[in-house]
Amino acid sequence: DTAVSQTPKYLVTQMGNDKSIKCEQNLGHDTMYWYKQDSKKFLKIMFSYNNKELIINETVPNRFSPKSPDKAHLNLHINSLELGDSAVYFCASSPAGWDTQYFGPGTRLTVL
Amino acid sequence: ELKVEQNPLFLSMQEGKNYTIYCNYSTTSDRLYWYRQDPGKSLESLFVLLSNGAVKQEGRLMASLDTKARLSTLHITAAVHDLSATYFCAVGNDMRFGAGTRLTVKP
Numbered sequence: 330d331t332a333v334s335q336t337p338k339y340l341v342t343q344m345g346n347d348k349s350i351k352c353e354q355n356l357g358h359d360t361m362y363w364y365k366q367d368s369k370k371f372l373k374i375m376f377s378y379n380n381k382e383l384i385i386n387e388t389v390p391n392r393f394s395p396k397s398p399d400k401a402h403l404n405l406h407i408n409s410l411e412l413g414d415s416a417v418y419f420c421a422s423s424p425a426g427w428d429t430q431y432f433g434p435g436t437r438l439t440v441l
Numbered sequence: 442e443l444k445v446e447q448n449p450l451f452l453s454m455q456e457g458k459n460y461t462i463y464c465n466y467s468t469t470s471d472r473l474y475w476y477r478q479d480p481g482k483s484l485e486s487l488f489v490l491l492s493n494g495a496v497k498q499e500g501r502l503m504a505s506l507d508t509k510a511r512l513s514t515l516h517i518t519a520a521v522h523d524l525s526a527t528y529f530c531a532v533g534n535d536m537r538f539g540a541g542t543r544l545t546v547k548p
Contacts, residue, residue: 364484370478370527370540370541371538371540371541372484372529372531372538372541373538374535374536374538385534385535385536387535419483419484421484427472427489427491427534428489429486429489430474430484430486431486432483432484432485432486433483434482434483435483
């Protein structure tokens with residue numbers, strides 16, 4: 330059983346499109362996260378949700394919107410995609426805020 | 442703004458040798474994380490250090506935190522090829538990451 334899963338694994342799309350990435354965890358964790366890793370492997374946290382409430386919103390463009398329908402899911406919706414959005418996006422979860430995190434396999438987004 | 446600096450950025454070492462990776466940060470924090478990432482793979486959480494003087498060990502890796510010096514170290518003992526990966530530290534409540542240390546262990 331996959332602990333933290335993401336779909337899709339790869340996403341290729343045109344500039345200006347809107348897309349979503351889904352994340353699900355079956356670990357019963359309270360906190361979920363989204364991270365972005367760019368082409369230079371630099372990592373940045375984007376969002377964190379604790380029991381469906383947003384507790385971090387880094388300096389991310391408002392084209393990015395996290396949605397958490399329940400504490401097992403944290404989806405990432407991106408409007409008006411830009412070339413600079415091309416990256417690998419990782420979802421993660423932890424039992425509580427700032428505890429050991431468990432990462433999903435990543436979604437490689439390519440914007441053409 | 443919190444800045445996190447890792448060094449070295451690249452490390453090539455021989456099997457059986459010891460080495461240390463350093464993570465320095467610019468503002469006070471009592472929370473530090475170490476991660477491992479294999480090429481083309483996801484991240485794996487290695488250690489969570491939550492207080493000054495915290496030391497954690499897992500296999501050939503040992504991490505420590507000195508909040509007064511704003512420094513964490515990741516010590517590798519008797520390296521083996523399987524430890525080849527990129528190691529990241531991240532600091533603070535807002536999880537500011539270092540640039541990563543790419544470790545290659547050669548026979």
